[in-house]
Amino acid sequence: MLSYWEKQSLLHYDCILLGSGIVGLSAAISIKERFPRKRILVLERGLLPAGASTRNAGFACIGSLTEILDDLRHMSQQDVVNLVQMRKKGLQLLRSRIGDDRMQYRENGSYELISEAEISALQQMDAVNALLFDILPGPAFSMADDKIAAFGFSPSRVRHLVKNNFEGELHTGMMMRTLIDLAFERGIEIKTGCEVTSFEEDATQVHVTVNNSLVFSAGQLAICTNAFTTDFLPEIDIAPGRGQVLVTAPIKGLPFKGIFHFDEGYYYFRELNGRVLFGGGRNLDFSGEATTDMSTSTRIQQHLEEKLRTIILPHHPFVIEDRWAGIMAFGHNKQPIVQAYSKRIYLAVRMGGMGIAIGSEAGRLLAALMHE
Numbered sequence: 001m002l003s004y005w006e007k008q009s010l011l012h013y014d015c016i017l018l019g020s021g022i023v024g025l026s027a028a029i030s031i032k033e034r035f036p037r038k039r040i041l042v043l044e045r046g047l048l049p050a051g052a053s054t055r056n057a058g059f060a061c062i063g064s065l066t067e068i069l070d071d072l073r074h075m076s077q078q079d080v081v082n083l084v085q086m087r088k089k090g091l092q093l094l095r096s097r098i099g100d101d102r103m104q105y106r107e108n109g110s111y112e113l114i115s116e117a118e119i120s121a122l123q124q125m126d127a128v129n130a131l132l133f134d135i136l137p138g139p140a141f142s143m144a145d146d147k148i149a150a151f152g153f154s155p156s157r158v159r160h161l162v163k164n165n166f167e168g169e170l171h172t173g174m175m176m177r178t179l180i181d182l183a184f185e186r187g188i189e190i191k192t193g194c195e196v197t198s199f200e201e202d203a204t205q206v207h208v209t210v211n212n213s214l215v216f217s218a219g220q221l222a223i224c225t226n227a228f229t230t231d232f233l234p235e236i237d238i239a240p241g242r243g244q245v246l247v248t249a250p251i252k253g254l255p256f257k258g259i260f261h262f263d264e265g266y267y268y269f270r271e272l273n274g275r276v277l278f279g280g281g282r283n284l285d286f287s288g289e290a291t292t293d294m295s296t297s298t299r300i301q302q303h304l305e306e307k308l309r310t311i312i313l314p315h316h317p318f319v320i321e322d323r324w325a326g327i328m329a330f331g332h333n334k335q336p337i338v339q340a341y342s343k344r345i346y347l348a349v350r351m352g353g354m355g356i357a358i359g360s361e362a363g364r365l366l367a368a369l370m371h372e
Helices: 004-009 022-034 065-074 077-098 116-131 145-151 172-185 226-231 298-312 355-370
Strands: 012-018 040-043 110-114 141-143 160-164 189-191 196-201 206-210 214-223 239-248 259-262 267-272 275-280 320-330 337-340 345-349
Touching: 012 022, 012 206, 022 040, 022 077, 022 172, 022 345, 022 355, 040 214, 065 077, 065 110, 065 116, 077 116, 077 172, 077 355, 110 116, 116 141, 116 160, 145 160, 172 189, 214 355, 226 239, 226 320, 226 345, 239 298, 267 298, 275 298, 337 355, 345 355
Parallel strands: 012 040, 012 214, 040 189, 110 259, 214 345
Antiparallel strands: 110 160, 141 160, 196 206, 206 214, 239 275, 239 320, 259 267, 267 275, 337 345
16 A cells, blocks of 8 residues: 555656657657656666667668668658658767767768669669758768678679668667666656556546556656557557567677668678677568567577578678567558657657667657647
């Protein structure tokens, strides 16, 4: 049973946010910047942020050439431009808020490996550069074939190399640690181990039940739980997508640094302190990977190892040191959902695998929406 004092002073807030990932923390910080006196509570069901915010590859992406071409097959040109612009704005906000040093941010561009079957994409590179010209400081993509041999990739599997001139990399753990620290510094409360079992909206408040027992209340509720949102709102157009990752032990003489993509962004790898971090393969089994199960699958892990051996490191033996999975959220297109659900409940979900890039901007837009 709760005491009188607890009921009076410890359960009531101006805003409650569900999810302490990059979107939830960014939204909470944006709200606090607008309204410093508001009492804000962030609830996280895990002891650490679950989902994808701390389980990704640390790519600061605007999109590879073949990925953007695939987007153009499913979205209008203006929607694609708007999405790339949102990624750019999100990264700018993240960098200004955190500082590059506090998350080891480096913007040295990225490279996309082009296979024989994808050579036709190169004919559209100038058109894509022109499409994005007004929102980037220069051409997004350029050829980098001269680096294939130096990077040590299989020349039979990698026919061309395209450089994306405006992507970056960062340390995911440091990024999230700094966002948590910033939230605490601004007086935002974060409670972990709090599984929200239900919430109910009335004329003046939203009542949020945690762990089937404790009830918090607030004037507004923001749901920032990405792929897990359908646990509360099953009608929302969200499908989970598991992203699996492996990391090698340090590799002597590793010939490349930086970040890399191939196959429409479904595969991605980077050098990490002399190791190779490699992830992806969701397209090998879309239905099987549409899950919120955080475990890894033998099939996809073996598939990643095979590509590591035959494409990325054909001349270097390696040992796998670590494996994990994170859960992303997708829908019928890649547009995130940032909107009012009801008078007092709001959503910022479905980051489309681009949470690092768009999470801060999604949080800022959510904060603006909640106080229009």
